[in-house]
Amino acid sequence: MGSSLGRRLPVMADVAKEAGVSHQTVSRVLNDHPNVRSETRTRVLEAIDKLGYRRNLVARALVTKHSRTLGVVSFDTTLYGPASTVYGIEQAARAAGYFVSIVSLKSIDRAGVRDALDYLADQGVDGIVVVAPQRSAAQALADLPLGVPTVAVEGGQAGEVSVVCVDQVAGGRLATEHLLSLGHETVWHVSGPSDWLEAEGRVAGWRAALEQAGREAPRPLAGDWSPRSGYEAGRSLASMRNVTAVFVANDQMALGVLRAFTEQGVRVPERVSVVGFDDIPESEFFSPPLTTIRQDFDAVGRHSIEVLVRQLEGGPQERERLVVPPALVARASTARV
Amino acid sequence: MGSSLGRRLPVMADVAKEAGVSHQTVSRVLNDHPNVRSETRTRVLEAIDKLGYRRNLVARALVTKHSRTLGVVSFDTTLYGPASTVYGIEQAARAAGYFVSIVSLKSIDRAGVRDALDYLADQGVDGIVVVAPQRSAAQALADLPLGVPTVAVEGGQAGEVSVVCVDQVAGGRLATEHLLSLGHETVWHVSGPSDWLEAEGRVAGWRAALEQAGREAPRPLAGDWSPRSGYEAGRSLASMRNVTAVFVANDQMALGVLRAFTEQGVRVPERVSVVGFDDIPESEFFSPPLTTIRQDFDAVGRHSIEVLVRQLEGGPQERERLVVPPALVARASTARV
DNA sequence: TCAGATGTTGTTAGCGTTAACAATCAAGTG
DNA sequence: CACTTGATTGTTAACGCTAACAACATCTGA
Known part of the structure; x- marks a missing residue:
């Protein structure tokens, strides 16, 4: 359609000649300039159509x-x-x-x-x-x-x-308060890498919720967002008798935690409750399906x-x-x- | 740095004036043209540096x-x-x-x-x-x-x-042959949407492997890549007594299948073996960790x-x-x- | 020493578009 | 009827860059 090999692409001047107007009028039509006679506009549009003209956005950007x-x-x-x-x-x-x-x-x-x-x-x-x-x-x-x-x-x-x-602090609070409201004495935390603002916000929210409830905040375990780091944190947590609730800073790490718990025979949620963060599409189908914080x-x-x-x-x-x-x-x- | 409000950005001509050469010489320096005296080149580069000049790629693209x-x-x-x-x-x-x-x-x-x-x-x-x-x-x-x-x-x-x-057919074969080599009589398949070429290739590989081994190919269950569709297929499969091996067309659906099996008390891999496709970062931490086909x-x-x-x-x-x-x-x- | 080759630089002309201004024409206004 | 107004169109000049060619200086070899 007009772009057969060897022939150069039509430019505004070609359209202008075809329609019997100046290139500026073509430009006006293209830019919806109000002062163009409708009959002229039609003629230009027909020429554009006939030649298969497309305006050169690079030239346009230059000016x-x-x-x-x-x-x-x-x-x-x-x-x-x-x-x-x-x-x-x-x-x-x-x-x-x-x-x-x-x-x-x-x-x-x-x-x-x-x-x-x-x-x-x-x-x-x-x-x-x-x-x-x-x-x-x-x-x-x-x-x-x-x-x-x-x-x-x-x-x-x-x-x-x-x-x-997204209000990360509110998210951390939400997760923690949910766990506290279920009767857990305190909530452990597997955090993201410390140089991430999101990780920081979630920690802050978690800490604030615990403080407000007058609970002791345990030392958070540091992860790097990967399932593997969650798995490792999970192994540590599994070995501690007093852990009943964990807020994990993202769903992927939560998956790792769940995996570690399964391996160690720690039942979720019977012995430990777990909350993640993100609500990735997979979370709903983890074993068990993961309670989490959705970010839009x-x-x-x-x-x-x-x-x-x-x-x-x-x-x-x-x-x-x-x-x-x-x-x-x-x-x-x-x-x- | 040079971009204080109101002053327009320097252009090639500004650099040329600063260096006491023509704009074309500046262009030559920028484009690594061989025939520029090294002393001139240095002078131009200094001017560029001094003015904080950056060439306008839009103008360049136009020509x-x-x-x-x-x-x-x-x-x-x-x-x-x-x-x-x-x-x-x-x-x-x-x-x-x-x-x-x-x-x-x-x-x-x-x-x-x-x-x-x-x-x-x-x-x-x-x-x-x-x-x-x-x-x-x-x-x-x-x-x-x-x-x-x-x-x-x-x-x-x-x-x-x-x-x-990626050679999808080979992937489907690989998954199926792996299951057959473990002694399974036949392999069931949860496929992707039929209008996806990848889904089609995986089905073809699966079918070819079964055929080559002289086994009957069961009717594949159709999914849509989502964990939910895998979950639904998993529920169907769980209710069938003769299923011992399933090749699922992607890891997310495989997660759904695993979830359904867990719910129905079908143990993996003791009663049924499952293979996925993609090797998403999560797969290693599914319960159980998922055997899958990695795509690079x-x-x-x-x-x-x-x-x-x-x-x-x-x-x-x-x-x-x-x-x-x-x-x-x-x-x-x-x-x- | 001079013709020719080569290296180095400048000048001019676009690339295809929009902006600014000028020109033309029809319609209103006193 | 001359005079302003507004609509419609055309002409010219950028935008900032590279390509092509011209101009000059310098270096060769006979």
């Missing part, structure tokens, strides 16, 4: 200074959380008429984030969403006012940029684009901070003492 | 006709397989000096894929990778020779484009970029077809009869 492309920087999009968030971002961005260019970092350090931001800025993105769940990433944002509007997702108090995140990643992605687009289209506003509440999903891994 | 951006079309990047593949693609592309623009489809139908391809073509991508695991997506490729080099991932015999995929998604992503870049940089070559072999990972969910 308008807007590429209608948004950059996304994320950490390991293989993980469920980042993957879901990026998915939400991508859907929302496309719905808003933006392309999405993605950089997935293997490890998030200050230099890595900085490079990624430079890389995207070079490409001419109009705005950037940084999924910055680690303290180091959030810091990298703090000292980079690079002229491109930026929104941080899960970024804590990330300097001057707007932030969209999709909403986070959508909101981050909303905030960013608002900044792009409405000039420089106030720094926003949008918090999405988490929710408890009660299943069979928790029970009364 | 070179290359954006150094690759498009990726994928289906639901929330799933582990697509997410891992896209991750591999992104890493490989960046290593090769390309940006990546992603479109994640909610559902893959012909129109959706077509729109996504048009969308990316408009943006001026140099090449496209389509993760096309469904028959409908592969078909959409077949009739779209849009002038942009394209590679299909998991795309079967996708028309004129090159294809990179990362390699698939890398290879797809290699093939694409080869096409981009070496002119139009032969259509390639690259097949990545799967591997059996034996764990505790399978045992001798």
Whole structure:
């Protein structure tokens, strides 16, 4: 259809000639300029159709200074959380008429984030969403006012940029209070890596709930989000007689904990109750089905684009901070003492 | 640093003036043109550094006709397989000096894929990778020779484009033969959705292995990749006395099967052996740890970029077809009869 | 010493689009 | 009827870069 080999693609001037108008009129039609006679408009549209013309967005971007492309920087999009968030971002961005260019970092350090931001800025993105769940990433944002509007997702108090995140502290509270309400004396915790803001927030929520109930907070066991680290924490916990309730900082580690308990003959929820975090699709089918805290990643992605687009289209506003509440999903891994 | 408010970003001409040369010389330095006096080069680089100049890739793309951006079309990047593949693609592309623009489809139908391809073509991508695991997506490729080099991932015999995929048939064989070798009379199968090429390949491998061993192939149970559908298939299987071995088309469904078996008191692997597919990070910690077929998604992503870049940089070559072999990972969910 | 080759730099002309301004024409207004 | 107003269209000039060619200096070898 018009793109046979060797012939160059039609440009605006070709359409103009075909329709017997100037290229500027073609541009006007394409940009929905009001002052074009409807008869002319029709003629132009017919010419466009006939030639199979598609406008060159690169040339357009050069003159308008807007590429209608948004950059996304994320950490390991293989993980469920980042993957879901990026998915939400991508859907929302496309719905808003933006392309999405993605950089997935293997490890998030200050230099890595900085490079990624430079890389995207070079490409001419109009705005950037940084999924910055680690303290180091959030810091990298703090000292980079690079002229491109930026929104941080899960970024804590990330300097001057707007932030969209799930209320991790509330999530930690929710999990802990649920366990306490079932009559458990105290709640143990398997945490995420200490440089992750999410891990920190969950610890804080857990600690706050225990404190408020006047309970002693045991020493948390540190994991790295992987099922294996949960498994190892689980083995430790299984050997302790006084453990009756565990809040694990994500579902994958919770799976490892469950596995360790099964191996050691520790029954869940009869002897120990377990709560996870994330509500990954698998959790419902763990043995036993896992009580967990659901994060609405999709909403986070959508909101981050909303905030960013608002900044792009409405000039420089106030720094926003949008918090999405988490929710408890009660299943069979928790029970009364 | 140089980007204080209100002042416009430096362009090549600014650097040229600063260094006392013509803008073309600056361009030569930036493009590593050989014929530039090293003293001049140094002077230009200093000017670039001093002004904080970054070249405008949009303007460059307009004249070179290359954006150094690759498009990726994928289906639901929330799933582990697509997410891992896209991750591999992104890493490989960046290593090769390309940006990546992603479109994640909610559902893959012909129109959706077509729109996504048009969308990316408009943006001026140099090449496209389509993760096309469904028959409908592969078909959409077949009739779209849009002038942009394209590679299909998991795309079967996708028309004129090159294809990179995991050998699903071999995977199905591997799983089935493993079970037969443990002494099982026959192997049941929980399949993926019938319009997925991967599901089809796994069924074919399973059937071929059974046939080769002279065994009767039971009627496969159809799932939709979700743990829930596996759970439902598992309940059916649990009620059948003669089932001793099940090959499930992915790990998530296998989790559902395990859950159903646990609920019904069917012990794995004592009474029934179960094999999954994918080797998601969780599988090792299922109860029991799942024997499964590992797909090297990362390699698939890398290879797809290699093939694409080869096409981009070496002119139009032969259509390639690259097949990545799967591997059996034996764990505790399978045992001798 | 001079013709020719080679290295180094500058000048000019696009790439395909939008923005700014000018030009034209019909319709209203006093 | 001259004069403003608004709608419609065309002309010209950017946007920031690379490609092509021209210009000059320098180095060869006879």
